Amino acid sequence: MIGQLIFGVLLIASLLLFFINAKKIYRNIKLGKAVNRFDRPSERIKTMLLVAFGQKKMFKRPIPALLHLFVYVGFCIINIEMLEIVTDGLFGTHRVFSFMGGFYDFLIYSFEILAFLVLTGCVIFFIRRNVLKLKRLNQAELNNWPKTDANLILIAEILLMSAFLLMNAADAKLQSLGDPHYHIAGAFPISSYLMGILPDTASSLVLIERFCWWFHIIGVFAFLNYLVVSKHLHILLAFPNTYFTRLEPKGKFDNMPAVTAEVKVMLDPSLPPPTGEPSRFGVKDALDLTWKNLLDAYTCTECGRCTSACPANITGKLLSPRKIMMDTRDRISEIGKNIDKNGSFQDDGKSLLDTYITREEIWACTSCNACVEQCPVNINPLEIIIGLRQYAVMEESQAPSSINNMFSNLENNGAPWKYAQADRANWTQQ
Numbered sequence: 001m002i003g004q005l006i007f008g009v010l011l012i013a014s015l016l017l018f019f020i021n022a023k024k025i026y027r028n029i030k031l032g033k034a035v036n037r038f039d040r041p042s043e044r045i046k047t048m049l050l051v052a053f054g055q056k057k058m059f060k061r062p063i064p065a066l067l068h069l070f071v072y073v074g075f076c077i078i079n080i081e082m083l084e085i086v087t088d089g090l091f092g093t094h095r096v097f098s099f100m101g102g103f104y105d106f107l108i109y110s111f112e113i114l115a116f117l118v119l120t121g122c123v124i125f126f127i128r129r130n131v132l133k134l135k136r137l138n139q140a141e142l143n144n145w146p147k148t149d150a151n152l153i154l155i156a157e158i159l160l161m162s163a164f165l166l167m168n169a170a171d172a173k174l175q176s177l178g179d180p181h182y183h184i185a186g187a188f189p190i191s192s193y194l195m196g197i198l199p200d201t202a203s204s205l206v207l208i209e210r211f212c213w214w215f216h217i218i219g220v221f222a223f224l225n226y227l228v229v230s231k232h233l234h235i236l237l238a239f240p241n242t243y244f245t246r247l248e249p250k251g252k253f254d255n256m257p258a259v260t261a262e263v264k265v266m267l268d269p270s271l272p273p274p275t276g277e278p279s280r281f282g283v284k285d286a287l288d289l290t291w292k293n294l295l296d297a298y299t300c301t302e303c304g305r306c307t308s309a310c311p312a313n314i315t316g317k318l319l320s321p322r323k324i325m326m327d328t329r330d331r332i333s334e335i336g337k338n339i340d341k342n343g344s345f346q347d348d349g350k351s352l353l354d355t356y357i358t359r360e361e362i363w364a365c366t367s368c369n370a371c372v373e374q375c376p377v378n379i380n381p382l383e384i385i386i387g388l389r390q391y392a393v394m395e396e397s398q399a400p401s402s403i404n405n406m407f408s409n410l411e412n413n414g415a416p417w418k419y420a421q422a423d424r425a426n427w428t429q430q
């Protein structure tokens, strides 16, 4: 009975904490500016099914994609087992769904195979990251917490899957000893190999089985709450993020509504001039971004596929599109904490541009869209970079001299080159 009570309290506390933190992230995303991503629902569903559910873009690199698929599918499906664990925990039963007979055996059999695949996948990922030191998983922006975060997640999954298999092994051995509480149920293709390393006495086996059961369930509750403060949030956000993908061609830039309104008035003086406080041109801080940019930031898995395809990064420039997304997430989280503390956002003297992202980074971008193309969850770092540049140019008139020269040429000659319009056809005379 005490066990059931403790379990109930833990279940409610972990769900409550998860809900509170998830609500804060939802609030932070809604701090972004409006953008319509609710049109063309059938195209959006198709994109989500292909990219998030089918992991289409992951398969550009088949081996890590396959390992990731094991971890993703395995982890999701094994958590069906949570239904039984929660029911057993609340009602003090044991393997409550075993009344399903052969189908139950099939389920436990599949869960064990998947648990083994998840375990193998995580061990390989851990080795790639820490022993083989893959370049994109060991770049500067991952130093300190992001690296620890990634390792913690892998270690947690390895421990959770090991506890699951060890629990089943102890259970199977207790079943074979004829313990009345541990009735015959389930099929154990992997954990049966572990039975040999377990003790033979029923009391020790019960201890191991109970320890692993509690470890597994407390681990899952902890993992649920860790999700919301880690890059693993992509498990949940990949679905809405791909649904709300920008569907226009990648190379098409959006007009800025404030600029469009002003130009229309200049071209047609009969139109009423725009009223109210002029809005900021471009992006200085995270609050100038759209909610979709902020959703992108919270969805980023820090995989670095964008950075490894970025020509600026490859040629040694400071820019890393992964860092752009990580900085955006850090800044909007900081703004969220500021709001929690003060009731509304109070100027803290910081901004996304300059405090987090330098001018050198934004001007290193070639706007090639390779990062957007590569991202397995359809994140768009370029939109943020362009917004920051728009602010630098339109609000501060600050751009690198090479670009200022081009602006002068456009203004004076109607073309980016340094020739008068009248001389444009001169080359035909040569």
Ligand code: SF4
Pocket (backbone or CB within 6 Å): 306, 309, 310, 311, 312, 313, 319, 320, 321, 364, 365, 366, 367, 368, 369, 370, 371, 372, 381, 382
């Ligand atoms: S668009 Fe910019 S950030 Fe993205 S890959 Fe190209 S150069 Fe890098």
Ligand code: SF4
Pocket (backbone or CB within 6 Å): 299, 300, 301, 302, 303, 304, 305, 306, 307, 321, 322, 325, 374, 375, 376, 377, 378, 379, 381
């Ligand atoms: S933006 Fe996309 S590709 Fe880049 S690190 Fe994040 S998830 Fe990976």
